[in-house]
Amino acid sequence: MARPDKPVNLAEKLEKLEELDAYWTPRTVMEVNGLELKVSRFKGEFVWHSHTEGDELFLVLRGTLTIELRDRDAVRLGPGELFVVPKGVEHRPVTPEGCDVVLLDPEGALNTGDAGGALTRDAEWL
Amino acid sequence: MARPDKPVNLAEKLEKLEELDAYWTPRTVMEVNGLELKVSRFKGEFVWHSHTEGDELFLVLRGTLTIELRDRDAVRLGPGELFVVPKGVEHRPVTPEGCDVVLLDPEGALNTGDAGGALTRDAEWL
Structure with a gap:
């Protein structure tokens, strides 16, 4: 899909995402300089x-997100x-109560990165 | 400055910016994939x-921003x-009542782009 040429309302996108009733399923809402801006709902522990x-x-919009990082303290x-997790740094998002987030990744980056597995999702346009 | 390795709170950054009492003066708060994430306060008409x-x-955090665009309708x-203004597209931010925004630009991009002039500012780290 081409980049939208009108404003994107993050609250409206998150409402749509809520209707899909899917956690850990980022959806792309904008493209900028080869990066994809996505919204996602997280709940529980990722890989x-x-x-x-x-x-x-x-970027957290609602709730609280802990990002566990190898070899250093988690950030909350x-x-x-x-917060930015640098390229190649192993991490795990954890949010027992759930949260809504904005993500910014290089185009084509998968949510599970190098780990793959059952939680892997394409970030389709929303 | 190196990329911060701790969370960045946008409201705190905007409070600091308010203390500087400066409009149209973006300050960098994060670096990601060669882009700079900045906060700025706008008021009035830019160039x-x-x-x-x-x-x-x-990305607007507070208030309302109109982005005038050559050859097409403005967006509000x-x-x-x-909203993303594509590379090379002439535009002018206008906000009579003022607004707080997040900007994302390639590293080194100046606020006035190709126009230059008295409102040009380096996006120092905040």
């Missing part, structure tokens, strides 16, 4: 993985807080 | 300009709404 394509940005993000 | 380095993303963004 440990890393991304060979590039860095991954997390609340609403309006963001 | 018409375009960016040769790449696309520019606008409220809180939680985002």
Whole structure:
């Protein structure tokens, strides 16, 4: 899909995502400079993985997200807080209560990175 | 400055920016895949300009922003709404009441793009 040439409302996109009733299923809402901006709903524990394509940005819109990182302390993000997991750094998102997030990844990056497995999803356009 | 290895709180960054009492002065708060994520306060009318380095993303956090575009209708963004001005497309941000925004630009992109002039600012780290 081509980049939208009108404004994207994040709350509306998250409502659509809620109707799909799917966690850990990022959907693309914008493209910028070869990166895909996605929205996703997280709940529970994801898999440990890393991304060979590039860095991954997390911005929390609702709820609390813990990003566990190998070899260093986890980071905890609340609403309006963001963090970048550098390319190649192994990480695991954890959110017992659930959260809504914006992600920014290189085009084509998969949610499970190098780990693959049953939770792997294509980030289709929403 | 190196990329922060801890969470960035956008509200805290905007409070710091408010203390500087400066409009149209983007400050960098994060780096991701060669792009700079910035916060800025806008008020009034900016200059018409375009960016040769790449696309520019606008995400409004507070207030309302109109982005005037050459050869097509302007777009209007409220809180939680985002838009991408493609590389090379001439545009002018306008916000009579003022707004707080997040910007995402290629590293080194200047706020006034190809137009230059008195409003040009380096996006120092905040």
